Amino acid sequence: MAGGGGAVATFSVWDYVVFAGMILGAAGIGLFQAIRGRKENSTAEFLLGGRQMTAVPVAMSLTASFMSGITVIGTPAEAYIYGTSFWLFAFSYAIMSTISAEIFVPLFYRLGITSTYEYLELRFSKVVRVVGTTMYIVQTALYTGMVIYAPALALNQITGLDLWGVLVATGIVCIIYCTLGGLKAVIWTDVFQMVIMLAGFLSVIIRGSVLQGGIGKIWEDNQKGGRLDSFSFDPDPLRRHSFWTIVVGGSLMWVSMYAINQSQVQRYISCKTMTHAKMSLYVNLLGLWTTVSLAMLCGLTMYSIYKDCDPLNNKDVASSDQLLPYLVMDILAEYPGLPGLFVAAAYSGTLSTVSSSINALVAVTVEDFVRPLWPNLSQKQASWINMGMSVFFGALCISMAAIASMMGSILQAALSIFGMISGPLLGLFLMGMFFHCANSTGGLVGLLSGLVLTLWVGIGAQVYPPLLTKTRPLPLSVAGCDSQDINLTTTLAAWTSAALPTSVPSVRPALADSWYSLSYLYFCPLGMLVTMVIGLIVSAISGGCKQEKIPPELFVRKEDLICFGCRKKHTMNSDTDLIEKVGPDSLYGMDNPYFTETDLKQKKDDNITVC
Known part of the structure; x- marks a missing residue:
């Protein structure tokens, strides 16, 4: 039936088994980390993994954090509809990784901060910090709700999985391992979920290659269909995707996600040395390249299979975010468990993003709002607050997903x-x-x-x-469909998983087209x-x-930018000015709940590479 249009199979028992196994596996990692770290029940352990993480797991977590279900489902649809211009983001990822590792990591790691927005108070004022934190909370809660809802909607309409059952299950699983295991559980679960995501992509590419006669045939089909000729050097800022919008605009957008976003900064700050922190970003670069390449190859495979019968124009699916799930059920249904693996891949992306967001939201809320109000909290009280906030933000994200279900046009806004x-x-x-x-x-x-x-x-x-x-959108054909009852004028100008509204206001202001x-x-x-x-x-x-x-500790140093290969010792004694600036509650001060007297002694003895 592949490529011919029409209905596809639904989930089998084995698909449900594979999908449920992935969810239970993620929850199990959280429980394991909770039991393993039960003797180290401190705020630093919960929010920063005890600052003892290494580069590779942190790198995989960094990659998984923004490779959400929207990415898993939407990037292949982008390649199918618009071609390979999205692949230019590989340049953006490289620029982002270099800027984040060489400029932001040395500064944040030197300061030893937990919340990124602590820096805003040290550098500017308490008011600026509160405004910045509030902006981050609103942004993250809204985006996370969309991340939960968008793939759930697509998979519900294709596989028959109950929409609200999956939404609630997603939130509950994230709440469990975020609440019990803290950042270590989030990072190690992200590693597991990253493997599942890549396996899901590979299953589609390999099966599609077998059906089409190899990767060479898929490449040839896409070349004939114009999918490989979509690069544009047009400098027009109104052009959605061009070399300049992706490499210039996209690089800065990704810098904002990795360099100052709490969920990412919290990860590389959890590394045991600055070298590991920097390396995590460069290893993450390889993960991003691999993920976007596999996602694009999935889209090219999908075009090769449906080049003569577009499911969207043939009304087999209602929107572009359903294309990849439709393909999976079309070509993998005869292999019980493989469709379940793909659903697990999509939800691995969702779980990793949601868990990262919950943990980051807890960190900034406790650091920027709770601590200033109750500075003398005991470790036990702080731990209970951390777990309570995890439950609260998990419920909030599920609520945002419910709101998203009633506001279809907001999906693209969230992206x-x-x-x-x-x-x-x-x-x-x-x-x-x-x-x-x-x-x-x-x-x-x-x-x-x-x-x-x-x-x-x-x-x-x-x-x-x-x-x-x-x-x-590039041309899509329906000449080979079994059914000719089609709509040839569908609108497909969507970014990743969200389609543009099917209708636009009849009266457009002068600014609308500029x-x-x-x-x-x-x-x-x-x-x-x-x-x-x-x-x-x-x-x-x-x-x-x-x-x-x-x-001077609050500014980027020249050594951070131009010194390569040199090693310089940074000790607590060099931070006198900073401690005097922010008082006894300094990030390095003895009253800071994240540093015990032993921690401070260890910091004085540590040799930290700052350049």
Whole structure:
């Protein structure tokens, strides 16, 4: 039946067994980590894995954290509809890994922070920190809800799995191993889920190659279909995907995800040395390259199979996010358990993202809101709060998924949320790290200005979707379908798993075809630049150049950028200015709940590579 259109098989008993086994395996890892670490029930152990993690598992966790179910299902659909331009993100990943490892890791690792936004208070003020943390919480809760809902909806419509049963099961499993096992459970579960994701991709590619007569035939079919000629060097910022939007805009968007996003920073800060922290980002680069390549090959395989009978135009599926599940049930159903493996792959992506988000949300909430209110919490009280917050944020993410089910058009908005919110935050961090004249007033005004501007363009793009004049879907045929009752004018201008609304407002303002049509990949650079420019101007006007001396530890050092191969000892004694700046509750101070007297002595004796 492959390639001919029509209904496909549904899940078998063995598929359910494989899928359930994956969920139980993930929960089991959380229980194992909880039992293993029951004698080390401290906040540092729960949120940072005791700062004893190594590069490879952290790297796999970094990769899995943003390889969500949306990525597993949506990236192949992107290749099927638009071709291989998405592969250019390989350049973005390389740029992102280098910037994050060589600029941000040395700074954050030196400071020994738990919440990324602690830096904003050290560099600017408490108000700036609270605003930054609030933006992060809203962004992460919204995005995580969409991550839960989007693949659940697609798989429900294709496989028959109960939508709300899977949604609740996903949340409960994440709550279990986040609550009981902390960051170690999240990281080691991510490793397990990363393997499952790659296995799911490989099963589709291998079976598709057998059906089509090899990878060479698949490549040939895509070349004839124009899928391999989709690279564009058009500098037009309104073009959805081009070399410039992906390499420039995409690189900065991914920097905002890895360099300052709590769920990622929390991972490499958990490494036992700075060398491991940096290496985790470079090994993660290999993971990202592998994942995006396999996802794109899945899309090319799907086109080779359906080149003469597009399931979307043939109304076999309702939207682009159902294409890959449809293919899986079409070509793998005769092998009991393999469709279950793919569903496990999609949900592995979802579980890894959700668990990472819950753990990060707990970290920033406890650090930025709970600790300042109750600074004298005991370790036992802090541990109970950590677990309680894990349950709360798990329930919140499930609730956001429920809201998403009633707001179909918000799905695409959620996929651009990182650009709209992380862009201004990235600008704020860069301003603080590189410009001595930047002050609290300038930072706050710049941040809010950048946020307002990116929300304006981002929300406007959802209300008035860009017309298909700059980026059109590549041709799809239905000539070989068994049924000719088809719709030849379907709209497919979606990013990953979300399709554009089927209708657009009849009255479009003047900005709709210019400002609101800006590529979503430029939301982050726009927010970053506006934040920095306005922030520096306001800082200069409000006396930023005359402010008191700022500890040098809060800035990126020249050695971090230009020193390769040298080793330099960094000890606690060199942080006197920083301790004086922030008082006895300094990150390195004796009153800090994350550092015991033994920890402080060990830090003084440690030789940490800072360049």
